[in-house]
Amino acid sequence: MQTIRYEKDNAGIVTLTFDEPGSPVNTMSIEWQRDLHAAVDQLAAEKEPFSGVILASAKSTFFAGANLKLVLQFTAADAPRCYEEVQAIKRSFRRMETLGKPVVACLNGSALGGGWELALAAHHRVAIDDPRIQFGTPEVTLGLLPGASGITKTVRLLGLAAAQPYLLEGKLMRPHEAARLGLVHELVADADELRAHAHAFIRANAQAKQPWDEKDYRIPGGGPSSPKIAQGLVVAPAMLAQRTRGLYPAPEAILACMVEGAQVDFDTALRIESRYLAKLMIGPVTKNMINAFFFDLNAIKAGASRGASVQEVPRWKAARVGILGAGMMGSGIAHANAIRGVACVLLDVSQEKADRGKDAVRKITAGAVAKGRLDDAQQAQVLSLVHATAQKADLAGCDLIIEAVFENRAVKAQMTRETEPLLKQGGIFASNTSTLPITGLAENSARPENFIGLHFFSPVDRMQLVEIIRGRATAPATLARAYDYVQQIGKTPIVVNDARGFFTSRTFGTFVMEGCAMLAEGIPAPVIENAALAAGMPVGPLAVLDETSLSLALHVAEQTKADLAAEGKTYQPPPGEPVIERLVNEFKRPGRAGGGGFYEYPAQGAKHLWPQLKRLFEQPGTRYEMQELKDRFLYRQSIEAARCLQEGVLASERDGNIGSIFGIGFPAWTGGALQFIRSEGPQRFSARAEELAQRYGPRFTVPGIVREWT
Numbered sequence: 195m196q197t198i199r200y201e202k203d204n205a206g207i208v209t210l211t212f213d214e215p216g217s218p219v220n221t222m223s224i225e226w227q228r229d230l231h232a233a234v235d236q237l238a239a240e241k242e243p244f245s246g247v248i249l250a251s252a253k254s255t256f257f258a259g260a261n262l263k264l265v266l267q268f269t270a271a272d273a274p275r276c277y278e279e280v281q282a283i284k285r286s287f288r289r290m291e292t293l294g295k296p297v298v299a300c301l302n303g304s305a306l307g308g309g310w311e312l313a314l315a316a317h318h319r320v321a322i323d324d325p326r327i328q329f330g331t332p333e334v335t336l337g338l339l340p341g342a343s344g345i346t347k348t349v350r351l352l353g354l355a356a357a358q359p360y361l362l363e364g365k366l367m368r369p370h371e372a373a374r375l376g377l378v379h380e381l382v383a384d385a386d387e388l389r390a391h392a393h394a395f396i397r398a399n400a401q402a403k404q405p406w407d408e409k410d411y412r413i414p415g416g417g418p419s420s421p422k423i424a425q426g427l428v429v430a431p432a433m434l435a436q437r438t439r440g441l442y443p444a445p446e447a448i449l450a451c452m453v454e455g456a457q458v459d460f461d462t463a464l465r466i467e468s469r470y471l472a473k474l475m476i477g478p479v480t481k482n483m484i485n486a487f488f489f490d491l492n493a494i495k496a497g498a499s500r501g502a503s504v505q506e507v508p509r510w511k512a513a514r515v516g517i518l519g520a521g522m523m524g525s526g527i528a529h530a531n532a533i534r535g536v537a538c539v540l541l542d543v544s545q546e547k548a549d550r551g552k553d554a555v556r557k558i559t560a561g562a563v564a565k566g567r568l569d570d571a572q573q574a575q576v577l578s579l580v581h582a583t584a585q586k587a588d589l590a591g592c593d594l595i596i597e598a599v600f601e602n603r604a605v606k607a608q609m610t611r612e613t614e615p616l617l618k619q620g621g622i623f624a625s626n627t628s629t630l631p632i633t634g635l636a637e638n639s640a641r642p643e644n645f646i647g648l649h650f651f652s653p654v655d656r657m658q659l660v661e662i663i664r665g666r667a668t669a670p671a672t673l674a675r676a677y678d679y680v681q682q683i684g685k686t687p688i689v690v691n692d693a694r695g696f697f698t699s700r701t702f703g704t705f706v707m708e709g710c711a712m713l714a715e716g717i718p719a720p721v722i723e724n725a726a727l728a729a730g731m732p733v734g735p736l737a738v739l740d741e742t743s744l745s746l747a748l749h750v751a752e753q754t755k756a757d758l759a760a761e762g763k764t765y766q767p768p769p770g771e772p773v774i775e776r777l778v779n780e781f782k783r784p785g786r787a788g789g790g791g792f793y794e795y796p797a798q799g800a801k802h803l804w805p806q807l808k809r810l811f812e813q814p815g816t817r818y819e820m821q822e823l824k825d826r827f828l829y830r831q832s833i834e835a836a837r838c839l840q841e842g843v844l845a846s847e848r849d850g851n852i853g854s855i856f857g858i859g860f861p862a863w864t865g866g867a868l869q870f871i872r873s874e875g876p877q878r879f880s881a882r883a884e885e886l887a888q889r890y891g892p893r894f895t896v897p898g899i900v901r902e903w904t
Contacts, residue, residue, distance in 0.1 A: 195229040195232055195233060196215060196225050196229060197212065197213065197214045197215070197220070197223065197225050197226040197229045198210050198211065198212055198213070198226070198229040198230065198232075198233050199211040199213060199252075200233055200236060202242075202244060205245060205393065206242075206243060206244045206245040206246075207244065207245055207246050207247070207248060207392075207393065207396055208237060208240075208244050208246070208247050208248070209247075209248040209250055210233055210247065210248070210249055210250070211250045211251065211252050212226070212249070212250070212251050212252065212253070212256075212257060213251070213252035213253065214226060214253075218253065218254075219253055219255055219257075219258035220251060220253055220255075220256070220257045220258060220309070221257075221258050221259065221260065221261045221308075222259060222260045222261055222283070222308045222342075223261045224261075224264070227279065227282065227283060230283065230286050231282065231286050234286045234289050234290050237289075237290065237293060237295075238289065238293065244295065245295065245296075245396055245397075245400070246295050246296040246297065246298065246395075246396030246400075246402075247290065247293075247295060247296070247297040247298070248297075248298050248299075248300055248389070248392045248396075249297065249298065249299040249300065249312065249313070249315075249316055250300045250302070250388075250389075251300075251302055251303065253303070254302075254303050255302075255303035255304045255305070255309075256299070256300075256301045256302055256303050256304060256305040256309055256313065257305050257306075257308065257309025257310075257312050257313070258304075258306060258307070258309055259306050259307025259308035259309045259310075260307060260308045260338075260342075262336070262484050262488050262489075265338075265475055265480065265481070265484055266481055266484060266485065268475050268476050269476060270476050272475075272476060273472045273473065273475075273476050274472075276471070276472040276475045276476065277468050277469060277471075277472040280341050280342060280468045280471055280472070281464075281465070281468050283308075283342050284342060284343050284464050284468070287311075287312070287315040287342070287343055288461070288464075290315055291315050291316070291317065291404050291407075292404075292407065294401065295400075295402070296317050296318065296395060296396045296399045296400065296401075296402035297315065297316040297317050297318070297402070298316055298317070298318045298319070298320060298392040298395050298396060299312070299313040299315075299316035299318070299319045299320070300320055300388040300389065300392055301313060301319060301320065301321035301322065301327070301329070301369075301378070301388075302322055302385050302388060303322070303327055304327050304328045304329065305329050306328060306329070306330060306331070306332060306366070307331055307332060307333055307340065307344075308340075308342050310329050310330055310331055310340075310344065311331070311340060311342040311343050311344045311347075312342075313329070314343065314344065314347045314348075314351075314377075315343070317399070317402035317403065317404060318379050318380075318392075318395045318399070318402065319372075319377070319378045319379050319380075320378070320379065320380045320381075320382060320388050320391045320392055320395075321369045321372065321373075321378045321380070321381055321382070322369065322381070322382060322383070322384060322385060322388065323369050323370070323381040323382065323383060324369065325368050325369070325370075327368065327369050328366045328367065328368065329366065329367045329368075329369070329372050329377070329378070330360055330364070330365065330366040330367050331344045331348070331360065331361060331364065332364035332366060333364065333444070334361070334362060334363065334364040334444045334445055334448060335364045335483070335487055336480070336483050336484050336487055336488055337442070337443070337444050337474065337477070337479045337480035337481075337482070337483035337484065337863075338444060338471065338474055338475070338480055338484075339361075339444055339447050339448045339451060339467070339470060339471055339474060340361065340448075341467050341468055341470070341471030343464055343467070344361070344467075345361055345448060345451045345452055345455060345463075345467050346451075346455050346460065346463040346464055346467055347406075348360055348361055349361075349413065349452050349455060349456055350405065350406045350411075350413055350456075350460070351375075351376065351377060351405065351414075352375060352377075352414060353413055353414035353415035353416075354413065354415060354416075354417070354418065354423050354426075354427075354452060354453070354456055355415055355423065355426060356375075356414070356415065357452065358452075361448050361452065362434070362445050362448055362449060369381055379395075380395075406460050407460075413456055417456050417457065418453050418456050418457055419457075427453060430449060431446075431449065434446060434449060439727065439728060439730065441479075441730050441861065441863045442479065442862075442863055443473075443474060443477060443479055443480075444474055444479075444480070447470040447471075447473070447474055448470075450470065451463075451466055451467050451470050454466050455467060478873050479863045481865070481873070482863060482864055482865025482866075482869050482870075482873050483862060483863065483865060485851070485865045485866075485869055486851050486852065486855060486862070486865040486866050486869060487862070490847075490848040490851050490852050490866070491686070491852060493848055494686060494687065494688065494848065494849070494852055495681070495686075497677065498846075498848065499677065499687065499688065499689040499845055499846065499848070499849055500673070500674050500677040500678075500689075501670050501673045501674050501677070501689070502670045502671060502673070502674040506670070506671075506674075507670070507671045507674040507675065509678055510674070510675040510678040510679065511678065511679075511682050512536060512593040512594045512679050512682065513536070513537065513593055514536075514537045514538070514539070514591060514592045514593055514618075515531050515536055515537070515538045515539070515592060515593065515594045515595070515596065516538070516539045516541065516589040516592040516594070516595040516596070516613065516616070517531075517538055517539065517540050517541065517595075517596050517598060518541050518595065518596065518597045518598060518599055518609050518613060519541075519542060519597070519598040519599040519600075520540050520541070520542040520547055520548045520550065520551025520552070520554075520582065521542075521551065521598070522554070522652060522653070523598045523626060523650060523652055523654065524540060524542075524551055524598040525540065525551040525552070525554035525555055526554075526558075526650065526652065526653055526654025526655055527596055527598060527626070527650055527654055528540045528551065528552070528555050528580050529554075529555045529558050529559070529576075529580075529654065529655055530650070530654050530655065530683045530684070530685065531579070531580075531683055532555065532576045532577070532579040532580050533559075533576055533655075533683075533684075534682065534683045534684055535579070536579065536682065536683060537579045537581070538579060538580055538581070539581045539583060539588050539589050539592060540552060540555075540580055540581065540582045540583070541583055541584065541585075541586065541588070541589060541613075542582075542584060543584060544584050545582070545583070545584045547584075548582035548583055548584055549582050551582060552577070552580050552582040555576070555577065555580050556573075556577060558655050559573045559576050559577065560573070586612060586613055586616065587616070589613055589616040589617075590616045591616075591618050592616065592617055592618060592621060593617075593618050593621050593622070594617075594621060594622045594623075594624060594679060595613055595614070595616070595617055595621070595622075595623050595624070596624045596625075596626055596648055597609050597610065597613075597623070597624065597625045597626060598626040598650075601627060601628070601629065601630065601746070601749065601750065601753070603630060603634070603635070603753075606625060606627070606630070606635055606638075607635070607638040610623065610625075610635070610638040610639055610645075611638055614639055614640060614641070615640070617644075620644070621644065622644050622645075622646060622672055622675060622676060622679075623639060623641075623644060623645050623646075624645075624646050624647065624648040624676065625645075625646075625647050625648070626647075626648055626649060626650055627647060627649065628649055628695075628696075628698075628699045629694065629695050629696070629699050629750050629753070629754075630694075630753070631665075631692050631693065631694055632645070632646065632647040632663045632664070632665035632668070632692045633665040633666045633667065633692045635647075635665075636665045636667055636668075642665065642667035642668075643667055643668065643669040643672060644669065644672050645665060645667065645668060645672070646662065646663065646664065646665065646668050646672050646673065646676050647661070647662065647663025647664075647665070647692070647696070648660055648661075648662060648663075648676060648679075648680070649661035649662075649663060649696065649698065649699075650685075651698075651857055652742075657856070657857075658685055658686045658856050659685065659686050659687075659688065659698075659852070659853060659856035659857040660680045660685045660686070660687050660688075661687075661688055661690060661696055661697065661698050661853060661857060662676050662677060662680065662687050662688065662689045662690070663690055663691075663692055663696050664689060664690070664691055664692060665692045666692060673689065677689070686852065686856055688845075688849035688850075688852055688853040688857075689845045689849055690838075690843055690844055690845060690849065690853075691842055691843050691844075691845065693838075693841065693843045694754060694757070696843065697835070697838050697843055697844055697849075697850065697853055698853055698854075698857040698858055700834060700838065700843075701831050701834045701835055701838070701854060701858055701860075701867065702857070702858040703768070704768075704830045704831050704833075704834045704893070705726075705731070705735055705738075705827060705830065705831050705858065706735040706736075706738060706739045706742075706747070706770070707735075707768040707769070707770040707771065708735065708770065708826055708827055708830045709722050709723075709726065709734065709735025709736055709739070709770065709827075710735070710736075710739070710768075710769070710770025710771070710773040710774060711768070711769035711770040711773075711890075712725075712770075712818075712823065712826070713736070713770070713773050713807070713811045714769060714770060714772065714773050714811065715813075715816065716811065716812055716813025716816035717812075717816055717818050717823070718808070718812050719736060719792065719803050719807045719808070719811070719812070720803060721818065721820075721823070722734065722735065722736065722823070723735070723736055723737060723803075725820055725823035725824050725827065726824075726827050728820065728824055729824035729827050729828055729861060730861025730862070730863055730864070731827060731859055731860075731861060732859040733859065735827075736791075736792035736793070736803070737792070737793060739774070739785070739791065739792065740785045740786045740790075740791040740792050740793050741785070741786055742785070743784060743785040743786075743787060743788070744774050744777055744778050744783065744784050744785045744791045744792075745778050745784035745785060745788065746785075747774055748774060748775065748778055751765075751767065751771060768893070769891070769893075773811070776810070777791060777792070781806075783804070790804065791804075792804060792807065822886075825882065825886065826886060826890070826894075828860075828861070828864070828870060829879075829882065829883055829886055829894060830893065830894065831854065831858070831860060831867050832867045832868065832870050832871050832879075833883060833893070833894060833895070833896060833897070833900075834867075835850045835854060835867035835868050836867075836868065836871060836896070836897050836899055836900050837897045838850065839868065839899060840897045840898065840899040847868045847869075850866060850867055850868045851865060851866025851867065851868050851869050852866065853866075854866050854867035854868075871900055871903070872903065876900050876901070876903035879896070879900065880896045880900060880901060883895070883896045884896070
């Protein structure tokens, strides 16, 4: 065996140690699957009696799960093979847990996905009590389901209701939570204690059985036919469909597995699970989500877009960060720093405004306390790290200063000149601009090589992405340190090169302007909003424009027009811009913050579309097809992302995919704006885009880089 060491000690206890060669983690590779079957065969054939089995890991974690590279290669013809392979794994698990000998899993580190399902094959689980360790089945986040017995066993251990967050949402557990749920049986202080506790259990439980193999076993809380459970199951599919909009097959398959499996015997439930898994494994949504949320995201976490190697530029941490502007964005950035233990100086033009910004941080942390994520002492510690001030001198010695003032070149230039000299020697100055080119802003810096863009997204406490913009003069070391800083505060960085609107704002603009163009064509506003939601966007274009401010959108357009004029170029407004101009200039509706825009925001009751939109824009008899509206939203954004890649604004497809999902809400089922093109097939995508271009104009013309993919 190449991936498993089989050893029997003097006490007759067999230890199976998982140790995949050349890999930092253990995975369910083809070699491991063969070795598992061989190890179980050897256990069953042992001539000398043995007293029990210990499952252990030679890695720093217990087991990482399936080898997802294999899944990306599957086609429809591979479905029977997928089914049989997962069934073979489960047969080995089942044989091991029914040998009549106690099996103990020694969890020295995290066990996720297939790794946790391996742990569930043991009768007893002992784990190190370390809050950094995670257990669970996050497969749904990758478009899969826990098909190596995870659904069947979790339902039988927790019950249909209690199992839902861990299966349908992929919620993970720390050791303490797993112990509270009874999924981990013992917690120990360190790795040295794992083996002793395993030996003790084996000595005391010679005839260990799984709960579902006991004669008097019942599913906790009752099966699908019990009144309380049945009542919940009546509405569960509708609630799930409302959340997924039918775009994500995995949650629906998981719910079906849970319910169907709970109505049959254990082994039949395992087969049901395998059938659903095989179907998901050959589907496009699964491949898209694995590509984005495993390969692309993990590459970014590993520093793939950092630029300089760690040898060239060692890992960097900011000890003290200055933030210019204590408004919604500045206070959000302050919270992002303080919650990660980074001291920050929150500066505004008056102490009153600075204190108001700190109060905003207090409100965010109070919400975390109310939800049990922080206690009072932790909240106090976070707030102690935020120094609100109106004195620029308090910025002295900061490692990083982030300017988050109004989108006005003159104001940003003044703040740069006044505060940059206060930086610690070698410190970094960053602008949080969402549209203004960094190279131009850096002209006001005495050290443009240390000037960079850090574009946070609102609300900062909930938005994971930070877009790092590299100006023409930005030094590689500055980029690397900015990348390290973004990861230091727990955010996900993407790197783009300098250009107007960068990547996210530019692509986001195509989404909202396409919605406005539809409105100008006479399509009813409710249809437009629902088409975006049906495509998988989290919010309709008109609603999101209200939130970000219609007046700000016009300000950006005016700034762009002026900049292009200065360059001797002509500004071509997008088709939807006149709609925004009318709402702001003619009807004084600048957006939510200004009292209303496309929507009304009554003091009592829910927001609703402004009734006058129907009279002003809707044209009776306008024909539309819902699928075409959805295509327009998705294709328009993907085409713009491809243009960004072709022009060198995007550093990689990886950054484009993650940036589009985490930054502008491009539907996760697509795997990102560029993966959507690859999933559709570049040739098919180009043909459909050409149809749209003929109807709606050159904004749907596919850039040459996509045609090269064919």
